[in-house]
Amino acid sequence: MTLLSVRDLAVHFPVRGGAAKGAVVKAVDGISLDLEAGRTLALVGESGCGKSTTGYAILGLERATRGTVAFEGRDVTHAAPAERRALAGAMQIVFQDPSAALDPKMRIDASIAEPLAIRGTPGAERRRRVAELLDLVGLPAGYAQRYPNELSGGQRQRVVIARALALSPKLLVCDEPVSALDVSIRSQILNLLVRLQDQLGLAYLFISHDLSVVRHIADRVAVMYLGTIVEQGDTDAVFAAPRHPYTEALLSAIPLPDPRAQRQRQKIILSGDLPSPLAAPAGCPFVSRCPIRIEDCARIRPVLRPADGGTEAACLVRAG
Amino acid sequence: MPAEAPPLLAIDGLRVAIGGRSVVDGVSLSIRRGEVLALVGESGCGKSLTALSVLRLLPAAARVAGGAIAMEGTDLLALDEASLRDLRGNRVSVIFQEPVASLNPLVRVGDQVAESLRLHRGASAAEARTEAVAMLARVGIADPERRAAQFPFELSGGMCQRVMIASALICRPEILIADEPTTALDVTIQAQILDLLKTLRAEAGSAILLITHDMGVVADMADRVAVMYGGTVVESGPVDAIFDAPAHPYTRLLLATVPRLDGPRRQELKTIAGAVPDAAHWPQGCRFRTRCPLADERCAEAPPLEPAQGDAAHLAACWHSDRVGALA
Numbered sequence: 001m002t003l004l005s006v007r008d009l010a011v012h013f014p015v016r017g018g019a020a021k022g023a024v025v026k027a028v029d030g031i032s033l034d035l036e037a038g039r040t041l042a043l044v045g046e047s048g049c050g051k052s053t054t055g056y057a058i059l060g061l062e063r064a065t066r067g068t069v070a071f072e073g074r075d076v077t078h079a080a081p082a083e084r085r086a087l088a089g090a091m092q093i094v095f096q097d098p099s100a101a102l103d104p105k106m107r108i109d110a111s112i113a114e115p116l117a118i119r120g121t122p123g124a125e126r127r128r129r130v131a132e133l134l135d136l137v138g139l140p141a142g143y144a145q146r147y148p149n150e151l152s153g154g155q156r157q158r159v160v161i162a163r164a165l166a167l168s169p170k171l172l173v174c175d176e177p178v179s180a181l182d183v184s185i186r187s188q189i190l191n192l193l194v195r196l197q198d199q200l201g202l203a204y205l206f207i208s209h210d211l212s213v214v215r216h217i218a219d220r221v222a223v224m225y226l227g228t229i230v231e232q233g234d235t236d237a238v239f240a241a242p243r244h245p246y247t248e249a250l251l252s253a254i255p256l257p258d259p260r261a262q263r264q265r266q267k268i269i270l271s272g273d274l275p276s277p278l279a280a281p282a283g284c285p286f287v288s289r290c291p292i293r294i295e296d297c298a299r300i301r302p303v304l305r306p307a308d309g310g311t312e313a314a315c316l317v318r319a320g
Numbered sequence: 321m322p323a324e325a326p327p328l329l330a331i332d333g334l335r336v337a338i339g340g341r342s343v344v345d346g347v348s349l350s351i352r353r354g355e356v357l358a359l360v361g362e363s364g365c366g367k368s369l370t371a372l373s374v375l376r377l378l379p380a381a382a383r384v385a386g387g388a389i390a391m392e393g394t395d396l397l398a399l400d401e402a403s404l405r406d407l408r409g410n411r412v413s414v415i416f417q418e419p420v421a422s423l424n425p426l427v428r429v430g431d432q433v434a435e436s437l438r439l440h441r442g443a444s445a446a447e448a449r450t451e452a453v454a455m456l457a458r459v460g461i462a463d464p465e466r467r468a469a470q471f472p473f474e475l476s477g478g479m480c481q482r483v484m485i486a487s488a489l490i491c492r493p494e495i496l497i498a499d500e501p502t503t504a505l506d507v508t509i510q511a512q513i514l515d516l517l518k519t520l521r522a523e524a525g526s527a528i529l530l531i532t533h534d535m536g537v538v539a540d541m542a543d544r545v546a547v548m549y550g551g552t553v554v555e556s557g558p559v560d561a562i563f564d565a566p567a568h569p570y571t572r573l574l575l576a577t578v579p580r581l582d583g584p585r586r587q588e589l590k591t592i593a594g595a596v597p598d599a600a601h602w603p604q605g606c607r608f609r610t611r612c613p614l615a616d617e618r619c620a621e622a623p624p625l626e627p628a629q630g631d632a633a634h635l636a637a638c639w640h641s642d643r644v645g646a647l648a
Contacts, residue, residue: 046506152595182362187577187589216579253511255536262539
């Protein structure tokens with residue numbers, strides 16, 4: 001069943017002051033995606049590509065300029081506040097930095113129970129649920145009485161996940177959930193996310209720049225560049241047969257933890273930087289750094305089309 | 321390069337203390353001319369403090385409490401300020417993790433890159449500017465003439481990082497200390513920077529002390545690796561030996577916890593129990609023993625850093641290094 005369906009979503013920010021006053025930053029510019037219940041869709045890309053803004057717009061934390069977000073078949077793009085509060089039970093978010101996501105002066109049990117308290121859940125029921133949630137995320141019951149500074153980074157992220165699960169959501173937006181954690185802790189949290197998905201049937205919109213993590217956890221992958229999706233498909237297809245030159249460069253740029261393989265690898269080194277989102281090219285967003293561009297690319301904006309490796313790619317040359 | 325060439329830089333038994341507690345506790349490392357030594361570990365293991373000690377750039381709260389650091393026989397810990405200034409940015413340069421914080425916001429980037437040349441090589445303003453613009457082009461900055469005249473706030477973070485690298489490399493240092501040089505950067509920019517470091521090393525023969533927590537970056541760049549945990553080196557050796565046959569449980573588990581692009585998907589990843597303890601909670605004896613699956617009563621005594629598996633170049637500090645292979 002399709003849980004989440006996004007069509008032609010755009011989030012534009014007007015520039016309010018400075019030299020570029022009056023210009024518009026097109027942080028997200030016309031993306032469509034579907035997420036099945038119980039599955040994981042990863043949004044990947046580099047800083048400024050619009051992946052987090054997409055997640056926020058889906059949750060109503062940013063205002064969509066254009067397009068629709070449908071949850072369980074219902075258009076929730078511009079849900080009224082009361083409806084949005086009701087939806088908050090079904091769609092939750094886990095942020096990157098667990099230290100910033102928890103109130104340092106709030107006890108762990110109060111943090112986890114806060115969504116329940118807002119809904120008027122009685123105290124005894126809240127305590128029962130907190131105990132259940134702590135157990136679910138693998139923390140000892142005694143942690144309920146602690147404060148965030150008494151916990152390690154990995155334990156704090158478990159608390160953040162427990163809080164996000166308090167209202168039994170169907171969708172979790174995970175915004176770089178392991179990026180701020182020590183390497184030795186990341187695998188604990190990744191294992192937890194996989195287990196929770198199997199146990200609770202959660203769907204994840206998994207926002208990450210770390211492609212080895214994405215490959216591990218995601219069923220489908222959408223690669224973003226300058227506010228658009230340039231390639232998407234099943235995880236195996238995207239990693240085995242990427243057809244968009246940006247996806248290729250991104251994959252080849254990840255250093256593998258294997259010195260022999262790394263010495264033999266042919267890397268695609270892109271030149272230049274991301275263009276400013278204020279001056280996005282009219283045609284393909286990747287044109288300024290693309291090693292295989294043709295003349296038309298600066299003029300014609302490519303749309304996602306089936307490519308021969310089983311993915312969909314927005315590339316005039318490869319999937320024109 | 322003959323293996324018996326004397327080291328360019330030798331750190332011997334270094335101890336760094338913060339508030340009376342040793343946070344770097346007897347670290348010995350050496351680096352040869354043109355060699356890339358990766359110093360690997362998680363937050364709080366002491367890798368950055370070790371590297372910053374070389375140029376005596378420790379934060380105010382930290383001080384060197386023991387040990388020696390020598391560059392071709394010169395004791396760097398005994399140098400006066402003037403001699404240190406001669407060394408910094410000239411024979412030894414540093415690239416920090418936070419590019420924006422490391423540049424002077426009030427000085428045009430071209431002048432910041434040119435500064436070392438004027439200071440150390442007595443170049444004229446015009447000469448230095450020309451070389452700085454050429455160096456900015458080398459580090460992959462498009463339109464370097466225009467960029468040189470701009471201030472750091474006008475540049476992206478990735479560009480600021482490249483500006484800092486340009487100023488670190490312009491005097492062709494014999495040693496480059498790179499503290500997580502690409503951690504704050506996106507992966508395509510990281511690939512550009514690593515490529516650039518390799519090129520400059522090949523051309524100028526610079527040795528690189530590369531501090532990182534990313535095993536992929538280590539595999540890509542390093543000739544030798546030293547793994548730190550709890551303020552000590554727990555394993556060191558040639559990069560292939562470290563990845564093929566790690567002899568310390570921490571190294572082994574660290575490599576096994578990272579999901580691999582060629583590994584099975586969604587399968588349970590190896591984990592390391594617990595969290596990285598801070599210096600106040602390091603156990604007696606082996607500091608990894610509270611998290612180590614191989615630990616027994618013997619580990620209450622600190623194991624020495626000794627040749628592992630009969631390889632004199634591959635050292636590990638573990639009583640049970642013969643059983644590490646069975647861990648993952």
